[in-house]
Amino acid sequence: GQNIDQPTEMTATEGAIVQINCTYQTSGFNGLFWYQQHAGEAPTFLSYNVLDGLEEKGRFSSFLSRSKGYSYLLLKELQMKDSASYLCAVLDSNYQLIWGAGTKLIIKP
């Protein structure tokens, strides 16, 4: 079966750095996405990785290791508005998105 694992909840302090991990086992791989979802709202795109390595975009970075079936999202200089759920999703061999359950990130002052 296909499976994506990420922590259910994480807590971090405003101004700090947090890393959200995602491991996956899917039938094929055509890329990994990170989405941000605020409570009651739709997911919004953060990043896409298809090759190994680190992609940096402002305060957010995403890393991929295909051999390990592993990715992480790194958030720097945390702000209160970063409190949200972060969803990891993998595009499988049929180009279908397989979604993780999301990690709820709580930012404390």
Place this chain on the structure above:
Amino acid sequence: EAEVAQSPRYKITEKSQAVAFWCDPISGHATLYWYRQILGQGPELLVQFQDESVVDDSQLPKDRFSAERLKGVDSTLKIQPAELGDSAMYLCASTHRGSENYNEQFFGPGTRLTVL
């Protein structure tokens, strides 16, 4: 900036009633997705359209759910009869292209369904 439109934003209904949701994707986006998201879980694909054709509806409970995209533009998702377990957020998303050369999915604001 172009957006995916959905209506209604909120719907409260009683079990056994019929409900319908509407989605208008970004202009020019050929691929349209309907997802169901239960609180605390990731989105679950219900149906995928490429233009007016269904590409994948393997997870759609066809005894009560139906979806159409007659002219390959906007789409309607219907539930009849609604059950208590259908309470969820129903998300519509669209992409510029289909199964190859994947682009990011753009989501609408969703319809929050509560079945009493």
